[in-house]
Amino acid sequence: MASPYEILGVDPDADEDEVSDAYRELVKEVHPDQGGSTEEFRAIQRAYERIQSGYQPGDEIRPAGTATARTQTAAADEEQEAEQTEPEGVKVEFLNYEAMESHGWQLTDDDLFEKAATDELGGEAYGYFYVEENETLLEAAEDEGYAWPFACRGGACTNCAVAIVDGEMPSPASHILPKELHDRGIRLSCIAAPTTDAKIVYNVKHLPAIRDLLLPASRFEQTSSTD
Ligand code: FES
Numbered sequence: 001m002a003s004p005y006e007i008l009g010v011d012p013d014a015d016e017d018e019v020s021d022a023y024r025e026l027v028k029e030v031h032p033d034q035g036g037s038t039e040e041f042r043a044i045q046r047a048y049e050r051i052q053s054g055y056q057p058g059d060e061i062r063p064a065g066t067a068t069a070r071t072q073t074a075a076a077d078e079e080q081e082a083e084q085t086e087p088e089g090v091k092v093e094f095l096n097y098e099a100m101e102s103h104g105w106q107l108t109d110d111d112l113f114e115k116a117a118t119d120e121l122g123g124e125a126y127g128y129f130y131v132e133e134n135e136t137l138l139e140a141a142e143d144e145g146y147a148w149p150f151a152c153r154g155g156a157c158t159n160c161a162v163a164i165v166d167g168e169m170p171s172p173a174s175h176i177l178p179k180e181l182h183d184r185g186i187r188l189s190c191i192a193a194p195t196t197d198a199k200i201v202y203n204v205k206h207l208p209a210i211r212d213l214l215l216p217a218s219r220f221e222q223t224s225s226t227d
Pocket of ligand 1: 149150151152153154155156157158159160161189191
């Protein structure tokens, strides 16, 4: 079985930045929105997570679900340690627009996130993560293993649009969003990040007002695979 370093295409002695850069390039290339396969995307996520959780060259690689009692104990200890460590950055609670729609909920519902929290959605539909300084919201989501939509990664297409339900998320000066949408709390996750704890609905590219601004992901394939 290939090592996590081999899957990411980096040397075993690569530093954190090199691993992170390689991971971000690969998830861009194999993202399901860009025509990649979900299996390949997940394999790259797992490789990155293994390196992040302390994998060393020479460590045994076991298929998912075959951890020994010792490694399970070590994992439980690490989990407990992680829980005791104060996370860095601002907390983002997220909800997938498609899950919101399928439940008949609205962006304007006062109790939108309370309903999401009590509905046991989980997975890609609902959850939270932390955004560290100098990260965009999209980068932070990808670092957590989520496949949020994107295309240009440069503020030019709206595929990565999110809606801020609570919190602050300033936009850089240059982006494609009309003022009216910006005033309604729509932001581009590829070029911005919350500056406070926030509640965010992602995948809002299906909102009619945003759909009109969408440019096809294929238009950015060259950029996405080489930038
Ligand atoms: S991915 Fe195109 S604006 Fe964010």
